[in-house]
Amino acid sequence: MFVCLKKNKSGSTSVQIVDKSSGKYVLFQSIGSSSDPAEIDFLVAEGKKIIASHGGQAMLPFDRDKELEFVDTFLWCLDSMNLLTHPIFHPLLFLPGLFLLEPRIHF
Known part of the structure; x- marks a missing residue:
């Protein structure tokens, strides 16, 4: 509203x-x-x-630093399980653009 x-x-x-x-x-x-x-x-x-x-327009609390830290932690976990280098389970194949905050990765 x-x-x-x-x-x-x-x-x-x-x-x-x-x-x-x-x-x-x-x-x-x-x-x-x-x-x-x-x-x-x-x-x-x-x-x-x-x-x-009436609970109209809500403000969403975005915190860029916390989001980037979460993405780094998530990618570190995937890397520790060797999923980032495995061709079948590479997350960027399943979720294109989701983790490409900075910099862009090209295959």
């Missing part, structure tokens, strides 16, 4: 909460409309509060 601003024919701006589901935009709730920029900002803030209370 996200807050959407829509210009009306009258010149005012409508503030709506919209959800994109299955490739289509669906109106969740109309917050209100105004021509006053301060009122529009207030309506946008209200929309964000509603989204937060």
Whole structure:
């Protein structure tokens, strides 16, 4: 879900909460409309509060250093089992692009 601003024919701006589901935009709730920029900002803030209370858009906690450390550990484990050099069980043959964060490996 996200807050959407829509210009009306009258010149005012409508503030709506919209959800994109299955490739289509669906109106969740109309917050209100105004021509006053301060009122529009207030309506946008209200929309964000509603989204937060409905468990709308969640922030995913990505930590690049921990992810790279995990990939290094995983590849070290595969290497210790001699799977990185074995032609049949090479992980890049089964999961192309997954472990190619930096640098790119070519066969």
